[in-house]
Amino acid sequence: MLVPRKYHSLIVAAVLLILSLAILSYSASRLSETWFLRKTVLEAAAPAEDAINISLKGLHDAWKRYFFLVGLEDENRRLRKQNASLSDQLNLYREGHIEGMRLRKLLNLTEGLPNRTVAARVVDRSRTSLFKMILINKGSADGLRVGLPVLSEQGVVGRIIETSWHASQVLLLIDENSNIDALIQGSRAQGILQGAGAAGCSLKYISRVEEVQAGDVVLSSGLAGVFPKGLLLGVVTNASRSGEGLFQKIDVAPAVDFGKLEEVIALILNVETGK
Amino acid sequence: MIYYLLLPVLLLLLVIVQITILELFSLGLIGMELSLIVVIYAGFHLDALRGGILSLLLGFFMDCLTSGIFGLYMFLYVLIFCISMIVEGKVYARKLVLIASFTGFCMLLEGLLIVLLYRFVFGANILYAMLKIFIPQAVVLGILSPLIFGLLQRFEVFLHAENRRPAQRI
Numbered sequence: 001m002l003v004p005r006k007y008h009s010l011i012v013a014a015v016l017l018i019l020s021l022a023i024l025s026y027s028a029s030r031l032s033e034t035w036f037l038r039k040t041v042l043e044a045a046a047p048a049e050d051a052i053n054i055s056l057k058g059l060h061d062a063w064k065r066y067f068f069l070v071g072l073e074d075e076n077r078r079l080r081k082q083n084a085s086l087s088d089q090l091n092l093y094r095e096g097h098i099e100g101m102r103l104r105k106l107l108n109l110t111e112g113l114p115n116r117t118v119a120a121r122v123v124d125r126s127r128t129s130l131f132k133m134i135l136i137n138k139g140s141a142d143g144l145r146v147g148l149p150v151l152s153e154q155g156v157v158g159r160i161i162e163t164s165w166h167a168s169q170v171l172l173l174i175d176e177n178s179n180i181d182a183l184i185q186g187s188r189a190q191g192i193l194q195g196a197g198a199a200g201c202s203l204k205y206i207s208r209v210e211e212v213q214a215g216d217v218v219l220s221s222g223l224a225g226v227f228p229k230g231l232l233l234g235v236v237t238n239a240s241r242s243g244e245g246l247f248q249k250i251d252v253a254p255a256v257d258f259g260k261l262e263e264v265i266a267l268i269l270n271v272e273t274g275k
Numbered sequence: 276m277i278y279y280l281l282l283p284v285l286l287l288l289l290v291i292v293q294i295t296i297l298e299l300f301s302l303g304l305i306g307m308e309l310s311l312i313v314v315i316y317a318g319f320h321l322d323a324l325r326g327g328i329l330s331l332l333l334g335f336f337m338d339c340l341t342s343g344i345f346g347l348y349m350f351l352y353v354l355i356f357c358i359s360m361i362v363e364g365k366v367y368a369r370k371l372v373l374i375a376s377f378t379g380f381c382m383l384l385e386g387l388l389i390v391l392l393y394r395f396v397f398g399a400n401i402l403y404a405m406l407k408i409f410i411p412q413a414v415v416l417g418i419l420s421p422l423i424f425g426l427l428q429r430f431e432v433f434l435h436a437e438n439r440r441p442a443q444r445i
Binding site: 008009010012013016017019020021023024025026027028037038041042044045048049052053056124126129130131132133161162171175176177194195197198 | 287290291292294295296298299306322323324327330331334335336338339340341342343344345346347349350352353354356357360389392393396397399401403404407408
């Protein structure tokens with residue numbers, strides 16, 4: 001062997017460190033299409049995550065609905081069972097009604113958009129992670145690709161950062177890594193809407209001379225080509241000129257309630273031209 | 276050979292369980308990054324090649340399923356694996372207190388590196404995450420790590436037992 005045995009560990013560690021650092025610096029500097037291996041992992045994991053989430057929900061529901069009935073008298077049990085069954089039925093109808101209303105809103109939104117759209121269901125979301133993302137059940141087989149904008153009936157949700165054939169990861173606009181060209185509807189002042197995690201978003205690079213106040217609506221400006229112009233992003237909650245610097249400090253509450261997202265639509269457009 | 280065949284499947288399962296069941300049981304309050312404990316265990320118990328590949332694969336799955344920046348966890352896990360190997364060579368890495376405190380330290384190091392990456396590469400200040408996410412995670416993982424180390428040791432013994440060839444009858 002050319003290399004003494006005592007240096008083997010050192011060489012392996014150095015090679016792995018350099019390799020991982022190279023991958024990190026490559027992917028941090030550009031928006032690239034999802035690699036085949038990543039697609040495969042996402043494709044394999046999405047149904048498993050979906051199945052686990054559905055099973056856990058089923059277990060949770062079963063626990064809540066039936067287990068506390070154990071130990072009651074027969075009559076009471078029968079009545080409660082009947083009640084639970086009726087409640088289930090009612091819940092089912094109510095869920096169907098609410099779902100129908102949500103889908104109708106989505107359909108209305110879809111009809112108002114010039115681009116082709118793909119409706120998708122949210123199958124998982126990061127609950128505690130630093131990264132604010134959701135997993136949807138549509139992928140490249142449905143025409144989705146990295147960079148496409150994702151909306152709900154309330155407004156902009158985020159953009160796709162990874163796709164496999166039948167699943168995609170969506171980076172929410174509240175993620176610190178999310179930057180969207182935005183403008184304030186009233187004053188037309190343009191800036192960058194950056195995610196701020198649980199705090200919502202902050203609108204950056206708005207000059208101190210611009211008049212901005214709480215309640216102003218923030219829309220996508222369409223400049224970077226990822227999001228079409230005029231999509232609702234959020235509402236200004238606080239604007240402050242205190243502190244040094246040329247720009248104001250503006251907090252924005254996103255239009256979308258990410259905790260309650262169930263269905264979304266992805267806009268199929270040309271990422272380079274934004275059309 | 277069985278190690279390299281089983282490894283990707285087991286690690287993918289670990290990450291899926293981590294981001295679904297464990298997140299649910301933690302009530303959405305604290306992320307249980309058990310994968311980090313596995314990487315530290317690999318640094319303490321496995322050779323450079325086996326442990327390095329384990330860390331890289333685990334980081335890859337984490338990047339695919341949870342990270343917004345591809346390559347982030349691969350780099351962090353390989354780095355933590357290397358640090359664990361160095362520590363294992365310098366001290367007696369079987370003491371429970373050392374395992375717990377070193378796990379907490381690695382979690383904080385991971386958090387600090389993510390905060391710095393966001394600050395200097397993406398221009399975002401997420402210092403709040405140190406207090407709200409990484410310090411509680413470091414405490415929880417530190418407490419859990421001796422238990423997980425024990426489970427992993429049993430699993431390792433089980434694997435070796437499977438690999439051991441039975442004595443030939445004369």
